[in-house]
Amino acid sequence: MANKQIPIPYKIYLTEEEMPKQWYNLRADMKNKPAPLLNPGTKQPMTAEELGAVFCEELVKQEIDDVTAYFDIPKDILAFYKMYRPSPVVRAYELEKKLGTPAHIYYKFEGNNTSGSHKLNSAIAQAFYAKHQGLKGVTTETGAGQWGTALSMACAYLGLDLKVFMVKCSYEQKPFRREVMRTYGASVTPSPSMETNVGRAMNERFPGSNGSLGTAISEAVEVAVSTPGYRYVLGSVLNQVLLHQSVIGLEAKTALDKYGVKPDIIIGCAGGGSNLGGLIAPFMGEKLRGEADYRFIAVEPASCPSLTRGKFAYDFADTGMVCPLAKMYTLGSGFMPSPNHAGGLRYHGMSPILSQLYHDGFMEARSAVQTDVFNAAVTFLKCEGILPAPESSHAIWAAIEEAKKCTETGEAKDILFGLTGTGYFDLYAYKAYNDGTMTDYIPTDEDLAKGFATLPDIG
Amino acid sequence: MANKQIPIPYKIYLTEEEMPKQWYNLRADMKNKPAPLLNPGTKQPMTAEELGAVFCEELVKQEIDDVTAYFDIPKDILAFYKMYRPSPVVRAYELEKKLGTPAHIYYKFEGNNTSGSHKLNSAIAQAFYAKHQGLKGVTTETGAGQWGTALSMACAYLGLDLKVFMVKCSYEQKPFRREVMRTYGASVTPSPSMETNVGRAMNERFPGSNGSLGTAISEAVEVAVSTPGYRYVLGSVLNQVLLHQSVIGLEAKTALDKYGVKPDIIIGCAGGGSNLGGLIAPFMGEKLRGEADYRFIAVEPASCPSLTRGKFAYDFADTGMVCPLAKMYTLGSGFMPSPNHAGGLRYHGMSPILSQLYHDGFMEARSAVQTDVFNAAVTFLKCEGILPAPESSHAIWAAIEEAKKCTETGEAKDILFGLTGTGYFDLYAYKAYNDGTMTDYIPTDEDLAKGFATLPDIG
Numbered sequence: 001m002a003n004k005q006i007p008i009p010y011k012i013y014l015t016e017e018e019m020p021k022q023w024y025n026l027r028a029d030m031k032n033k034p035a036p037l038l039n040p041g042t043k044q045p046m047t048a049e050e051l052g053a054v055f056c057e058e059l060v061k062q063e064i065d066d067v068t069a070y071f072d073i074p075k076d077i078l079a080f081y082k083m084y085r086p087s088p089v090v091r092a093y094e095l096e097k098k099l100g101t102p103a104h105i106y107y108k109f110e111g112n113n114t115s116g117s118h119k120l121n122s123a124i125a126q127a128f129y130a131k132h133q134g135l136k137g138v139t140t141e142t143g144a145g146q147w148g149t150a151l152s153m154a155c156a157y158l159g160l161d162l163k164v165f166m167v168k169c170s171y172e173q174k175p176f177r178r179e180v181m182r183t184y185g186a187s188v189t190p191s192p193s194m195e196t197n198v199g200r201a202m203n204e205r206f207p208g209s210n211g212s213l214g215t216a217i218s219e220a221v222e223v224a225v226s227t228p229g230y231r232y233v234l235g236s237v238l239n240q241v242l243l244h245q246s247v248i249g250l251e252a253k254t255a256l257d258k259y260g261v262k263p264d265i266i267i268g269c270a271g272g273g274s275n276l277g278g279l280i281a282p283f284m285g286e287k288l289r290g291e292a293d294y295r296f297i298a299v300e301p302a303s304c305p306s307l308t309r310g311k312f313a314y315d316f317a318d319t320g321m322v323c324p325l326a327k328m329y330t331l332g333s334g335f336m337p338s339p340n341h342a343g344g345l346r347y348h349g350m351s352p353i354l355s356q357l358y359h360d361g362f363m364e365a366r367s368a369v370q371t372d373v374f375n376a377a378v379t380f381l382k383c384e385g386i387l388p389a390p391e392s393s394h395a396i397w398a399a400i401e402e403a404k405k406c407t408e409t410g411e412a413k414d415i416l417f418g419l420t421g422t423g424y425f426d427l428y429a430y431k432a433y434n435d436g437t438m439t440d441y442i443p444t445d446e447d448l449a450k451g452f453a454t455l456p457d458i459g
Numbered sequence: 460m461a462n463k464q465i466p467i468p469y470k471i472y473l474t475e476e477e478m479p480k481q482w483y484n485l486r487a488d489m490k491n492k493p494a495p496l497l498n499p500g501t502k503q504p505m506t507a508e509e510l511g512a513v514f515c516e517e518l519v520k521q522e523i524d525d526v527t528a529y530f531d532i533p534k535d536i537l538a539f540y541k542m543y544r545p546s547p548v549v550r551a552y553e554l555e556k557k558l559g560t561p562a563h564i565y566y567k568f569e570g571n572n573t574s575g576s577h578k579l580n581s582a583i584a585q586a587f588y589a590k591h592q593g594l595k596g597v598t599t600e601t602g603a604g605q606w607g608t609a610l611s612m613a614c615a616y617l618g619l620d621l622k623v624f625m626v627k628c629s630y631e632q633k634p635f636r637r638e639v640m641r642t643y644g645a646s647v648t649p650s651p652s653m654e655t656n657v658g659r660a661m662n663e664r665f666p667g668s669n670g671s672l673g674t675a676i677s678e679a680v681e682v683a684v685s686t687p688g689y690r691y692v693l694g695s696v697l698n699q700v701l702l703h704q705s706v707i708g709l710e711a712k713t714a715l716d717k718y719g720v721k722p723d724i725i726i727g728c729a730g731g732g733s734n735l736g737g738l739i740a741p742f743m744g745e746k747l748r749g750e751a752d753y754r755f756i757a758v759e760p761a762s763c764p765s766l767t768r769g770k771f772a773y774d775f776a777d778t779g780m781v782c783p784l785a786k787m788y789t790l791g792s793g794f795m796p797s798p799n800h801a802g803g804l805r806y807h808g809m810s811p812i813l814s815q816l817y818h819d820g821f822m823e824a825r826s827a828v829q830t831d832v833f834n835a836a837v838t839f840l841k842c843e844g845i846l847p848a849p850e851s852s853h854a855i856w857a858a859i860e861e862a863k864k865c866t867e868t869g870e871a872k873d874i875l876f877g878l879t880g881t882g883y884f885d886l887y888a889y890k891a892y893n894d895g896t897m898t899d900y901i902p903t904d905e906d907l908a909k910g911f912a913t914l915p916d917i918g
Contacts, residue, residue: 009541010475011475011541079552080844082468082470083549093538094542094616112571114844114845114881153844157844179886179887179893180846180883180886182893183846183889183893184840185841378642381642384542385612386572424573424883425883427638427639428635431638433642
C-alpha cells in the first residue's frame with residue numbers, strides 16, 4: 001500500500017545517478033537452486049569448458065554462478081543503458097478511471113526503444129561480452145522478432161557481426177521487423193533454412209514447415225559452434241538473461257520506494273521468463289529472505305501453457321537437441337503452438353529459475369486466451385495511449401482482472417505489472433482482432449501428450 | 460555555448476511540475492505578422508464566423524489571435540500530455556564520438572509515443588476543443604500517417620469519432636499504419652475516394668491517381684462542412700498548430716537552461732512547419748525581442764523545396780480549393796512530389812508564420828536529397844540506437860553537416876535539432892535504401908513552373 005502523503009506523478013523516472021550499477025542474481029537468495037544444465041550426450045552437468053564452446057566466457061560464469069548476489073555492470077553497458085534507460089514506472093491513472101477501480105495500477109514500461117521491448121537489456125550485455133572476448137560475431141534465433149531486433153541494435157553499436165535465424169512464419173508475417181534488423185546491419189535467414197544440417201533435415205521431414213523457436217535455436221547454435229570467432233546468444237530462459245533483466249526490477253523498486261509504494265501484486269507475462277524474472281527479482285529476493293511479502297503472478301498464453309499445464313522435468317532446449325538440457329516447466333521440445341497464436345510467448349519451456357520458484361510455491365501462474373488478451377490490450381491503448389505488444393498484453397489482462405476484484409472488495413491494492421514492449425510490428429495480429437477473425441486455441445490433453453512424448457528420459 | 464561546470468546526462472527530463480502550463484504564441488513577438496487567411500471566394504480576410512464553419516470555435520480564436528503571447532493549456536490536455544511528456548532532450552554523445560566532432564549535439568526527441576511523432580501535441584489539443592464544443596466527430600487527412608495516427612489516439616481517449624482520408628499511396632504502402640488508426644477506432648478511407656465530390660472528380664480526371672495531401676484535405680473539409688456535428692482538423696501549417704507545438708521548444712529551452720546550455724544552431728525538418736515552428740518558438744521569441752541570437756535552419760526535401768525554391772505568395776491550401784488561401788512559401792497547390800519521395804514533408808506550402816520569418820531573414824533554409832538523408836539516418840541509428848523517421852532524418856543530416864564544420868574549425872558549438880519521430884512504419888523506405896533501389900529526385904525548373912502555374916492571381 002502506498003504512502004498517500006506524496007502525490008505520485010504519471011511517470012516516475014530515476015535520474016542517471018539512481019540507475020542500478022549492478023545486476024542482482026536472484027539465485028544467491030534461493031534455498032533450492034535451479035538444477036544445473038546437463039550435457040545432452042552424457043547427461044552430466046555441463047562444465048564451464050563445455051558451455052564455453054557455445055557461449056562467451058563471461059556469460060558462462062554468470063550462467064553457472066548461483067551464489068554471488070551482485071555483478072557489476074561494465075561501464076560500457078551502463079553507457080548504452082543510458083541511451084534508452086531508465087525506463088519509467090507509469091501510474092495508469094487513466095486505466096484506473098476507466099475501470100472505476102480503487103486499485104492503484106503501475107506499469108514498468110520497457111518499450112521506449114527501437115527494439116520495442118526489454119530484450120535490449122540483455123542483448124547489449126551479451127554483445128558486449130562477445131566483443132570483449134574478441135569475437136567476430138554472434139548467432140541467434142528470433143521468433144516474434146523482439147530479441148533479434150534488440151541484438152541487431154546492440155551489435156551495430158559495438159561493430160559485431162550478427163546472423164539471425166528467424167522463425168519462418170514470423171519472417172513472412174513481419175517483413176518490416178526483419179527490415180529493421182537488416183537496417184542495423186544483421187543478416188536474417190528464415191528458419192528452417194538450407195544452411196544447416198538441422199534446417200535441411202527439418203525441411204526434408206516437414207516440407208513447407210512454418211518453423212519453430214526450437215529449430216531456429218538449433219540452427220543458430222550449429223552455425224556458432226562451426227564458425228571460428230562466433231558464439232551463440234539467447235534472449236530468454238537462461239540464468240544470465242534473468243541476471244541482466246534484473247535491471248527492470250531494480251529500477252522499478254527504486255522508483256516505487258521513492259514514493260513509499262510497496263506493490264501488493266506483481267504481474268508479468270511469461271514466455272521463456274526473461275521479463276518476469278527481471279521484474280520480480282529484487283522483490284522476490286526480499287520474499288525469499290523473509291523481509292517482505294508480495295504476490296507474484298506469471299501470465300502465459302492458454303495456447304502455450306508451460307507453467308499451468310506443463311511438467312517440471314529435464315528437457316531439451318531446442319528441437320535439434322544440440323543444446324544443454326534444462327530442468328524446467330516444459331511442454332516438451334516437440335510441442336508446437338497453434339499457428340493462430342499471435343506474438344511471442346511460444347517457447348515450450350520456462351526459465352529454470354522461475355520454474356523452481358513456481359515449483360516451490362513462491363509464485364502463481366495463470367493463462368489467458370488471446371481474444372481476452374487483445375480485449376485487454378484495446379481497453380488499455382484507448383485510455384493509456386500506448387499500443388502494447390501481444391506478449392505484454394497478457395500482463396495487462398491479469399492486472400485488469402485483479403483491479404476488478406479490488407472494485408468488488410473495495411481494496412486499494414497497489415498492482416505493478418511489466419509492460420514489456422510495444423506492438424508496432426504486430427499489427428497483422430491487431431488486424432485479425434479488428435477484423436474479427438482472431439480465434440482462440442486451447443490444446444487438448446491429447447495435444448499436450450504429443451509434446452510430453454518428446455521429453456527425454458533422465459534417470 | 461554550454462556552462463562546462465555541470466555534467467550533462469544522456470537524457471534531460473523535466474519533472475511534471477516543470478512542464479509548460481501555457482503555449483507560447485510566437486506571432487505576439489513578430490513585427491511583421493503573418494498575413495491573414497483569405498476567403499477563397501471573395502479573396503477577403505476570413506472572419507471568425509467563416510472559419511467557424513470549418514474549424515472549432517476555440518481553435519478559430521487561436522488561429523486569428525496574433526497579439527496574445529501565452530495561452531493556458533487546459534488541464535485535461537495537460538493530463539494527456541503527462542502520459543507521454545515531457546519528452547527528453549538527449550545529448551548525442553555516441554554520435555559526437557562517431558563523428559569525432561568538438562560540437563555538442565542535442566536532440567529533442569518527440570517519438571516516444573505510439574503515434575511516433577510530435578503530432579500528438581496538437582492532435583490532443585484539437586480533439587479536446589472539438590469535444591468541448593460538443594461535437595460528435597472530426598475529419599482530417601493524413602499523408603505519411605503520423606498525423607492520422609496521433610489524432611486517432613486523441614479521439615479514442617476522448618470518445619470522439621474520427622474519419623481520416625489517407626493519401627492512397629501511403630494507404631497502400633503502409634497497411635500497418637492504417638491498422639493502428641483502425642485499432643484506435645478511426646475510419647480510414649484512401650484518397651481520392653468516391654465518397655466526396657472532390658474525390659470523384661479527381662478519380663475521373665486522373666484514374667488510378669496515387670492521391671495527394673491537397674486532395675485529401677479537400678475531401679476531409681468537404682465531409683466536415685456537410686456533416687452535422689463535425690469539424691475539420693489539420694496537423695500542420697496553421698497558426699494554431701504551431702501554437703500547440705510550442706510545447707516542444709518550451710520544454711527544450713527549460714531543459715537546456717537547467718544545464719546552462721544555449722544552443723548556437725537550432726535545426727528542424729520542415730514540411731508544413733509544425734515541428735520546426737514549435738521547436739524554435741521560444742528561442743525565436745528571444746531573437747525577435749533582441750534578447751539573444753540563434754541560427755535557425757529549416758531542412759526540407761530537395762524533392763519538395765517550398766522554402767528554398769518556392770514563391771512567397773497567397774495560395775490554395777488544398778487541391779480542391781475549398782480551404783482558405785494562405786500567404787506562404789509555396790510550390791503551387793498543383794505541385795506533386797515525385798512518387799519516389801519517401802515519408803512526409805510533401806506538402807506544397809509552408810506555415811505562414813515560418814514563411815514570414817524566413818522572408819524577413821530570421822531563419823535559414825536548405826534542402827537535402829533523400830539518399831543523403833537516409834545515409835545520415837543510418838549513421839545515427841547505428842550509434843544512437845533510435846531508428847528515425849525519414850522526416851526527422853533531414854534534421855539529422857543538417858546537424859551532422861554542421862558538426863562536421865565544427866570538426867574543421869575546432870569550434871565546440873552547441874547544436875540542437877528536433878528528432879520529431881520514429882520510422883517504425885517507414886520500413887518500406889528503409890528497405891529501398893537497404894536494397895540500393897532508393898533514388899533521388901530534384902524537380903527541374905520546368906517541373907516547378909507547372910506548380911507555379913496553379914497559383915491564384917491575388918491582386
